[in-house]
Amino acid sequence: MSFLCCACIDQSERGIVQSCGKFSHILDPGCSIILWPIQTVDGVSIKVTQIDVNTNTKTKDNVTVTVTCAIQYSVNPLECDQYYFKLHNPHMQITAYVDDCIRSQIPTMTLDESFEAKESMANAVKAQVASSMKPYGIEVHQALITNMQPDSTVMQAMNQINAARRNREAAIEKAEAEKILQVRAAEADAEAKHLSGKGTAMMRQAITDGFKNSIESMKESCGLEPREVVHMMLVTQYLDVLKEFAQSGRATMVVPHGPSAVGDIEQQVRNGFMQAQMMNPNSMH
Incomplete structure (x- = not known):
């Protein structure tokens, strides 16, 4: 005796129909009629x-x-x-x-x-x-x-190799950065010294021009000889140096002072020039 039965197949499956153990056909999703128990259905997921x-x-x-x-x-x-x-x-x-x-x-x-x-x-x-x-x-x-x-030991060795490689690359980059900083610092120092030298040369040129103008001005206005003007300017500068030294407040210097102190200083400067002029012809021979 056999019965008509309904077989419901899910959308995600297909039904394998066997008749008395022999493959019959494939059922699509939905409701199908089979003759049970002659026919059986097994689902296969797709x-x-x-x-x-x-x-x-x-x-x-x-x-x-x-x-x-x-x-x-x-x-x-x-x-x-x-x-x-x-x-x-x-x-x-x-x-x-x-x-x-x-x-x-x-x-x-x-x-x-x-x-x-x-x-x-x-x-x-x-x-x-x-x-x-x-x-x-x-x-x-x-x-x-x-x-x-x-293997774990191989992974550890690989990590150590990578760490060593990265440390080496970091050291190289750091050395290159320090090299660039040193080169830049050297270039800046050379440029600073170059500019300082130019400034010193310009300052000396300005001092020379100032002395020259002062000598010519005093010669025209006072009738002094250039040598006398130089003596007077040296004494004046010497006194200015003493004044700045005293105002600095960092040290103490004892200077002979009296009614003839300025004359003595002028005389010493003049004697120095005269001795230099006396020694100059001897050095020519």
């Missing part, structure tokens, strides 16, 4: 599923690394029967194909090359898994290398 495969392998430079690969796949709605009847454990089979692909590529590369080749490895894994699982009604949508984890 949602995208992700599995993470962890593969342990060794690189070309003998570094043990764990590669995590994420496989996103779904069942082809038109080939649900191939998936339902031919596959027992799809996760295990996909894992085997991923392990085989990863272990055939990583040993040919160094650790640094492996990190750089993540995209090419992911494409190779996707191509191999997709071609291998297609006869079973599985469509591979994406394969992603989500993590590559070397």
Whole structure:
């Protein structure tokens, strides 16, 4: 005895109909009539599923690394029967194909090359898994290398190498900065000395011009000879120096003073000029 029954299939599934254990047809989403118990229905999900495969392998430079690969796949709605009847454990089979692909590529590369080749490895894994699982009604949508984890001791050594490299680069940059500062300081010092020399030369030229104008003015107004004018100016400057020295308040100097002090100073200056003139002809011979 058999009965007409309703079979409701969810939108995310397809129904596998068997008649007395033999595949009959695929049910689409919605409500369908089956002849129970002669016919039975089993649902197959067509949602995208992700599995993470962890593969342990060794690189070309003998570094043990764990590669995590994420496989996103779904069942082809038109080939649900191939998936339902031919596959027992799809996760295990996909894992085997991923392990085989990863272990055939990583040993040919160094650790640094492996990190750089993540995209090419992911494409190779996707191509191999997709071609291998297609006869079973599985469509591979994406394969992603989500993590590559070397051994902890290797990671620590890599971090130390990177830290040493960055410290070296920082030291080089610091030395270059100090070099630039020293060069700039030397250039500024040279420019300051150049300007100071120009200022001193201009000051001396101004003093010389002032002396010259004063001598010519006093010669015209007072009838003094240039030598007498120079004597008087030297005495005046000498007294000005004593005045500034006394006003500074930083030291004490005892100077002979009396009614003839100024005359004595003038006489000493004059004698100095006369001695210089007497010694000058002897040095010519």
